[in-house]
Amino acid sequence: MVLAFAAILGGNLLEGGALASLFNGPAALIVIGGTLAATVLQTSWPVLRRAVVQARWVFVPPYLDLEDGIGKVVDWSVKARKQGLLGLEGLAELEPERFARKGLQLLVDGAETDTIRSILEVDLSAREQRDLDSARVFDAMGGYSPTIGIIGAVMGLIQVMTNLEDPAALGSGIATAFVATIYGVALANLLFFPVGNKLRSIARERSLYEDMMVDGIVAIAEGENPRAIEMRLRGFLP
Numbered sequence: 001m002v003l004a005f006a007a008i009l010g011g012n013l014l015e016g017g018a019l020a021s022l023f024n025g026p027a028a029l030i031v032i033g034g035t036l037a038a039t040v041l042q043t044s045w046p047v048l049r050r051a052v053v054q055a056r057w058v059f060v061p062p063y064l065d066l067e068d069g070i071g072k073v074v075d076w077s078v079k080a081r082k083q084g085l086l087g088l089e090g091l092a093e094l095e096p097e098r099f100a101r102k103g104l105q106l107l108v109d110g111a112e113t114d115t116i117r118s119i120l121e122v123d124l125s126a127r128e129q130r131d132l133d134s135a136r137v138f139d140a141m142g143g144y145s146p147t148i149g150i151i152g153a154v155m156g157l158i159q160v161m162t163n164l165e166d167p168a169a170l171g172s173g174i175a176t177a178f179v180a181t182i183y184g185v186a187l188a189n190l191l192f193f194p195v196g197n198k199l200r201s202i203a204r205e206r207s208l209y210e211d212m213m214v215d216g217i218v219a220i221a222e223g224e225n226p227r228a229i230e231m232r233l234r235g236f237l238p
Helices: 002-014 025-042 045-058 066-083 085-094 098-108 113-162 167-221 226-236
Strands: none
Touching: 002 167, 025 113, 025 167, 045 113, 045 167, 066 085, 066 098, 066 167, 066 226, 085 098, 098 113, 098 167, 113 167, 167 226
């Protein structure tokens, strides 16, 4: 993100432009305010709130490591093989990951393998859908901002046309017209669309990780050998 905006501002300076020419309050108000308003209008409050919270994943993504997950499942299988499924009860209480904790609790409760898979897959699917809904919020903002930038440009040109006899007023109108277009296109392609794609990528990674956990937990319920479970789960590694 820093590189993208630095490239644009640096290119403007190399062409002899002034940074001040790219900062225009009315244009920013039109584009940013209009984009936010349109997005809020189309988005429910729970989805919008989740999208705002998950935006931090662009800078601090959730920790997901397939190798660690495989090691964790293998450790569970070894303990279950030695102490039985009830031996996992203490681990379930201490497990920090909500999804894994739920799977362990199902194992401890003695649920059937089909029931375990069904419950966890519903949980996985619902969580993935919520994550994708968050990504679509930023996709929507990327779709609105260029169009609202054009609205700002037209408004600036209207001001120009109504002040043709006043040369002093022409400059601000022309500036608003062109800068609003820059704001709309730049925000869409350098911020909103990349953020949406990053959230979507993280959602896919989380789904892969949780899908691996489902396979591992079901394999433990079926009493498979820990070594066989490890070999199966390593198929999820890139």
